[in-house]
Amino acid sequence: MARVPDRETCLELLGRMCLIRRFEEEAGRQYQRAKAGGFLHLAIGEEATIVGTTSVMREDDYLIGTYRTHGHALARGTPADAVMAELFGKETGTSGGRGGSMHIFDAKRRFMGGYGIVGGNLPLAAGLALASQYREEDTVTVCMFGDGASNTGNFGETMNLAALWKLPVVFLVENNLYGMGTSIERHSAVTDLSHKAEGYGIEGERIDGMDVLEVRDRVSVHLEEVRSKGRPSLVEAFTYRYRGHSAADPEVYRDKAEVEEWRQKDPIENFVKVCLEDAVLGEEDIEAAKQQADKTVEAAVQFADNSPDPALESLYEELYVVSETMGWYAVDERSPEPHPGELGEEAPAAARDLAESVADRESEIEPQNRPGVRD
Numbered sequence: 248m249a250r251v252p253d254r255e256t257c258l259e260l261l262g263r264m265c266l267i268r269r270f271e272e273e274a275g276r277q278y279q280r281a282k283a284g285g286f287l288h289l290a291i292g293e294e295a296t297i298v299g300t301t302s303v304m305r306e307d308d309y310l311i312g313t314y315r316t317h318g319h320a321l322a323r324g325t326p327a328d329a330v331m332a333e334l335f336g337k338e339t340g341t342s343g344g345r346g347g348s349m350h351i352f353d354a355k356r357r358f359m360g361g362y363g364i365v366g367g368n369l370p371l372a373a374g375l376a377l378a379s380q381y382r383e384e385d386t387v388t389v390c391m392f393g394d395g396a397s398n399t400g401n402f403g404e405t406m407n408l409a410a411l412w413k414l415p416v417v418f419l420v421e422n423n424l425y426g427m428g429t430s431i432e433r434h435s436a437v438t439d440l441s442h443k444a445e446g447y448g449i450e451g452e453r454i455d456g457m458d459v460l461e462v463r464d465r466v467s468v469h470l471e472e473v474r475s476k477g478r479p480s481l482v483e484a485f486t487y488r489y490r491g492h493s494a495a496d497p498e499v500y501r502d503k504a505e506v507e508e509w510r511q512k513d514p515i516e517n518f519v520k521v522c523l524e525d526a527v528l529g530e531e532d533i534e535a536a537k538q539q540a541d542k543t544v545e546a547a548v549q550f551a552d553n554s555p556d557p558a559l560e561s562l563y564e565e566l567y568v569v570s571e572t573m574g575w576y577a578v579d580e581r582s583p584e585p586h587p588g589e590l591g592e593e594a595p596a597a598a599r600d601l602a603e604s605v606a607d608r609e610s611e612i613e614p615q616n617r618p619g620v621r622d
């Protein structure tokens with residue numbers, strides 16, 4: 248078992264994991280109250296994989312994840328206020344309320360999102376690492392993705408180019424044993440995912456993703472090897488999500504006994520046990536960490552609640568724009584060159600009407616009837 252670090256580090260690890268746990272529980276509650284819209288994927292149970300990894304990354308390393316990344320942003324240091332406000336669709340959110348739960352983003356802290364397309368973040372990670380290599384920086388990109396994503400074409404294509412171009416990426420599979428309702432035995436021919444990139448020349452290692460200290464130890468070795476040798480590696484962290492795939496998952500594909508078995512490996516409770524046994528922390532430290540997490544999350548809900556909605560006039564702002572043009576931009580095939588964007592008022596009337604009618608209607612639709620609650 249990994250050695251217990253100093254008191255300050257233990258408090259930091261515990262604090263981050265408690266914050267994620269509390270934040271996620273509250274996000275689930277706010278979703279039920281229809282305060283948070285769109286989709287909601289919680290990472291309760293996966294805290295050790297997230298915090299163990301981010302705790303050994305450098306500030307200038309890049310992190311990119313999936314649609315289950317509230318915790319990744321919090322672990323990177325993004326204020327809980329801004330993450331909750333993003334869930335609420337508010338102007339003060341990490342993406343100005345445009346992204347919602349699946350698109351948390353914090354470029355300042357090099358947390359590069361938040362992506363809804365399964366496996367879509369893999370080639371983007373390769374691009375980030377290519378940028379580091381091109382600029383001759385020794386920054387590493389950590390790309391976290393699910394077991395299900397390892398079946399996508401993007402996985403193979405990215406592994407090939409990352410190995411060929413010796414890109415500084417740690418690919419970290421958060422193997423929680425399911426892709427939505429499909430178990431790994433039913434979705435992947437190779438179930439030991441640490442071997443899955445070997446054919447592309449990338450070595451992998453399987454680790455216990457429920458043990459924050461093991462994750463720290465092993466990921467730090469991978470980070471330093473990738474940094475110094477300039478080639479990618481793969482880590483498969485075994486973990487488990489205690490909640491359903493998303494907020495609207497009846498969980499008919501797994502039985503309660505299995506969930507209970509994994510609950511015995513609760514990453515927070517087990518870390519607490521290790522810290523108490525080692526006497527590096529006392530009961531009062533544990534209580535204080537939990538209370539602090541409660542306070543931070545309570546304040547985040549208040550902040551999000553009191554924040555303004557984005558103004559209707561800002562509907563066309565912060566959309567995909569090429570060059571310095573403000574406003575609307577549609578990718579089209581008129582010619583291969585990028586076209587200058589069109590300001591909102593110059594957008595085709597049909598497109599503008601559609602966007603505005605969707606914005607108007609959204610507030611009138613009962614939460615359970617909003618598009619997307621099934622995913």
Ligand SMILES: Cc1ncc(C[n+]2csc(CCOP(=O)(O)OP(=O)(O)O)c2C)c(N)n1
Pocket residue numbers: 313315363364365366392393394395396397421423425426427492
């Ligand atoms: C390209 C693509 N196909 C399908 C989906 C629908 N979908 C959303 S999440 C998901 C499961 C992915 O599972 P995994 O990669 O294991 O991540 P986890 O949800 O377990 O964290 C699927 C199929 C999608 N978002 N993108």
Ligand SMILES: [Mg+2]
Pocket residue numbers: 393394395421422423424425426427
């Ligand atoms: Mg999965």
